[in-house]
Amino acid sequence: MxxxxxxxxxxxxxxxxxxxxxxxxxxxxxxxxxxxxxxxxxxxxxxxxxxxxxxxxxxxxxxxxxxxxxxxxxxxxxxxxxxxxxxxxxxxxxxxxxxxxxxxxxxxxxxxxxxxxxxxxxxxxxxxxxxxxxxxxxxxxxxxxxxxxxxxxxxxxxxxxxxxxxxxxxxxxxxxxxxxxxxxxxxxxxxxxxxxxxxxxxxxxxxxxxxxxxxxxxxxxxxxxxxxxxxxxxxxxxxxxxxxxxGGKSPLIITEDADLQAAVQYGVEDVMLNSGQTCVALTRMLVPAAKYDEAVRLAKDIAEGLVVGMQEDAFLGPISSRAQQQKILEYIQIGLDEGATLVCGGLDSPVVSGSRDDGTGYSGAGYSAPGYYVAPTVFANVHNQMRIAREEIFGPVLCMIPYTDIDEAVEIANDTPYGLASAVYAGSEEGAIAIARRIRAGQCLMNGAVFNYNAPFGGYKQSxxxxxxxxxxxxxxxxxxxxxxxx
Structure with missing residues (x-):
């Protein structure tokens, strides 16, 4: 010690x-x-x-x-x-x-x-x-x-x-x-x-x-x-x-002409990195209605493929404390109560890599291995007035929201008390910039960009x-x- x-x-x-x-x-x-x-x-x-x-x-x-x-x-x-x-x-x-x-x-x-x-x-x-x-x-x-x-x-x-x-x-x-x-x-x-x-x-x-x-x-x-x-x-x-x-409740707008596979993977991994404990996490994924079902399937496959634990193969570790773990689980229950569709993850403890010598791990309600873990969780059929879409959960929980056109997507993106970060995944740089200019947030990551220490970082509104x-x-x-x- x-x-x-x-x-x-x-x-x-x-x-x-x-x-x-x-x-x-x-x-x-x-x-x-x-x-x-x-x-x-x-x-x-x-x-x-x-x-x-x-x-x-x-x-x-x-x-x-x-x-x-x-x-x-x-x-x-x-x-x-x-x-x-x-x-x-x-x-x-x-x-x-x-x-x-x-x-x-x-x-x-x-x-x-x-x-x-x-x-x-x-x-x-x-x-x-x-x-x-x-x-x-x-x-x-x-x-x-x-x-x-x-x-x-x-x-x-x-x-x-x-x-x-x-x-x-x-x-x-x-x-x-x-x-x-x-x-x-x-x-x-x-x-x-x-x-x-x-x-x-x-x-x-x-x-x-x-x-x-x-x-x-x-x-x-x-x-x-x-x-x-x-x-x-x-x-x-x-x-x-x-x-x-x-705080933040950052949106990721995926456009009709974007590479859907790349965009969804970018968004899911962004939310799940650091076990979702990231103020700028892109926790609201906004997807064209015509591509929504496909995006949900992709998000499910990507999230379920992420390994939980502390081993070399892990992508997510535990939540920082028991209190924070319980807060996240309470929000997952709120999402279920609000009528959102649980795509993957949820209240049951995840399989934890390396938690048994035989490599089989623990899972399900009877899980008893140590660690404050929460499974990578994806909710579909979310609308922007749900609490899980408006309040900062600070955990590995993604809300997927459909939109009909870019005007509606921007309206949803800006309909939040926060304005710390945002992202746009579009078919072209010009298209991404045009949308980024309309989002009220201190930072906008475009087409898969990552954090840049040469750029100013900070928020609008209550961020x-x-x-x-x-x-x-x-x-x-x-x-x-x-x-x-x-x-």
Whole structure:
């Protein structure tokens, strides 16, 4: 079992204010695999004070020096890629052979990309006699999720370091281990004391204190829309800048002239990857009515062909926690009660690869192997007013919705309180772009595209505000100053 006994603050490993700890559960085994200190408000105060003390000098550090340190961090991540992969796999249940490329490779690339953006703090624009400069925003509080913990860590920390900000980071209590590894990497890279501080703990203790702390200038939160609203309320009295990446119920529009097999496979695998625990998952598949039955058959075959477990042949691991597993199963029951047609998956536990020495696995209502698994589930005959089509399930559940023409498809796609992501699979690039322009979402993946760390990421409507990654992500941590000259 992995055990951390201290917090990283002010460039040191220090004892927490109390002896309380967080037990970290492996969702594949249901056993405790790690313990870390449980921080409290006093720990947050110490960390914020360290960040405030470090801000004056760090914000004045040259762009070249910050670039050097960011590249050193990226090199450290590369050297410890296996440690990061194992930590994420053990705590959130993503199979190791997937966690490496899905959860770690991208963040390493993103850290290197942020290193190329440090020069913005030395940029001077001239506008009709005024000089416009970009300055570090201050002390940042980062509250990160459990589903892509390193991805979101880098999206915040990498951008803030590039911008010359200092920070206090709160990992999700389910997945804190990669943040401790990152603290070791950041320390070894030589980042000055107080620039990066790590305080794990519960939201009610650490998160709320960070959001209300008078010495915190910026709060960046990734999580549910419900929790994001509370974060914004807590930050409002001190008028902090708040950036949020929240929930989603993203549509995939498949057009009449698209390659149906390729489009459906793309959509099913997108939803089932990471066991459906992806904020941008394309959980509403919109299909032309004339091709709907064929698409449903394809989705069934593809979903039923996906292997569940932690073995090398697995595509889906377990759900992150028992509570999350039960929430997903409740939504599956809601879908049945609403009259949707269960195409595959459902309430019974899936066969889990390697769960028996004889390789036969477990399945059915009597399933007793450990792990918080949910079968890849596809619903047909869904309409957009059903709860399963409107609410974020955050699990391996796909809703297939027919449409009559593109106007109706766009209307259905936009008929949601969310606007984080979307996708179009069309017969041509021009056709995909024309539809993408009509969808109210912060990102649209066209014709099988994948996540791009050079592109801004963030949502419309109740999916949040602000952007992560790319130059836009760095700008979230900058203040703009105009210095006016006499005319």
């Amino acid at each position: 992995t055990t951390y006994t201290q917090l990283y603050m002010d460039g040191q490993w220090l004892n927490a204010d109390s002896d309380a700890s967080l037990a970290v559960i492996n969702p594949a085994t249901e056993k405790v695999v790690a313990e870390v200190p449980r921080g409290n408000a006093n720990d947050v105060n110490r960390a914020v004070q360290a960040a405030r003390k470090a801000f004056l000098s760090w914000s004045q550090t040259s762009a070249a020096e910050r670039k050097r340190l960011l590249l050193a961090i990226a090199d450290g991540m590369e050297a410890r890629k296996q440690d990061l992969t194992a930590a994420i796999s053990a705590t959130m249940g993503c199979p190791q052979h997937i966690a490496g490329w899905l959860q770690v490779d991208g963040p390493i690339e993103a850290m290197r990309l942020f290193a190329e953006l440090t020069g913005v703090t030395e940029q001077v624009d001239t506008v009709d006699g005024a000089l416009v400069v970009y300055e570090s925003a201050g002390v940042c509080a980062f509250i990160n999720p459990w589903n892509y913990p390193l991805h979101q860590f880098v999206g915040k920390v990498g951008a803030a370091l590039a911008a010359g900000c200092t920070m206090v980071v709160k990992p999700a209590e389910q997945t804190p281990l990669q943040d401790f590894i990152m603290a070791e990497i950041i320390d070894a890279a030589g980042v000055p004391a107080g620039v990066f501080n790590l305080v794990p703990g519960y939201g009610v203790d650490v998160g709320e204190t960070l959001c209300t702390h008078p010495e915190v200038d910026v709060v960046s939160f990734t999580g549910s829309t419900r929790a994001g609203i509370e974060v914004a309320k807590a930050a409002a009295p001190t008028v902090k800048r708040v950036t949020q990446e929240l 949040g505000n602000g952007r992560e990654f790319s130059a836009a992500g760095v700008h979230e941590f900058l203040e703009i100053k105009a210095m006016l000259q006499p005319q």
